[in-house]
Amino acid sequence: MKKSIGLIFAAALFALTPMSLYAQDSSKTAQDSANTAQDNSKTAKDSSKTAKDSSKTAQDSSKTAKDSSKTAQDSSKTGSNPKSYASVSSLIANAMHAAKDDRAIETSKGGIVADDARVYVDAVQAYYDAAKTFSASFDQSFETVDGVKKASSGVVWFKKPGLMRWDYEKPESRFLLSDGSFFWSWEPVYRQFCKQNLATSQLPTALTFLAGTGRIEDDFSIKLGTVKGDQVELLLTPLTPSLAFESIRFDILMPTAKVYRVTIYDAMGNINKITFKSPEINAPLDDASFKFVPPADAKQICD
Template sequence: MTPEVKTLVDRMQAFYEKTGDFKAGFKQDYKYKAFRRTQTSTGTVTYKKPGLMRWEYENPSKRTFVLAGNKVYMHDPEAQTLSVAAMDTSKLSASVTFLFGQGKLADEFAISKGECKDCKGTLLVLDPLKEEPRFRQVRLEVDPATAQVLKSTVVDPDGSENTIAFLNLKTNVGIAADSFKLNPPEGTRVDDFTKKAQ
């Protein structure tokens, strides 16, 4: 890691360590390598320490994902279902947990500066130091002025790419814990896989 890259990574980690909560719009582009097509989704993402995260998908269909502690909730209003599954956050990669102010990227990745003509910020390329079955590479586009992540791309083992651009990020705005509670309408079927796993 060059001194320039290390300085930016340290600033980026410090930014998220100081962030108590954040809210942003997002645009997600999932490029399926095998099918040579891209699926685009948009919505909002909300986060509050420690470990509360809500992804509200608006397009192309409404869905809500909430990560709360060691559980993840998925509400699909069209299907009228609410799924609950266990999530071991201790096994999450640093490529995710650094957003929570946890996990050190340099402990898990070789980090270098990448070339990117269309990037608004500095492109950091993260290659796993150990065999990683979940993904091949992570790329982070970072604003050099603020050290915020503007865009993150995870390259799957098959070469498919999941890119999320964060839009109008606002930090430490005082988000209430109640914002992460799901209140599905009456008649919603609840599938609690955490009980079945016990």
């Protein structure tokens, strides 16, 4: 399985998800867990009236409820804090380890491409195989399973081999960057950054075609979606499911075969939609734009 920019872009899929929304989800899940535990405690106490053995079960369940409630309160405090970046980074790190385990059982045969999708898949692949650089502005909309929405926008650049940069301009300044050896994320508002070694990262590959380092069908089964004139949908299902995505939809524009929108559906039911505007390939890009030196007052919160 090819790595390079494909893994970098996959890392971006994790980082592109708004951190505060992940924290809110974590808080809600913890609170639900506490409520469930309290209900279990009540049921156990009722059972103790009819059986002596149930009394011990009730006490254990009550203790579990208290512990779960305390965990929920702690988690809720973390989730409500907009600066709780470190705890969310731990969530992402756990997902990365899960993805590493998933890759061990991944098939090398590749996915299945539906006959009516073949011509479009080949056209998209050829377009990005020819790209030495890729740049575009983008709009991103992220919606949680609970309907919470967040919009952002910025500019993205890719350069072979292994260089990437996402510059967010709204709602606040931040960026994600790969210098070919490390993956960086920097949020100047909080003076915090993450640094991850690409050589040891084992994230699921996604959108490897964007830098021409892999083939879409190596990692996905592909079906044809809606076709409206020159606008075509490709529906991708990963051969190896992950927390980052259960399915992806490419919206492409023919006859150029440019992918102008990517919609990512993750395992939690969230929807992450990225629309590329004015994409350009093979424009000159300076390698210096893909380097980052943390400021002296910056705090590293994950690695």
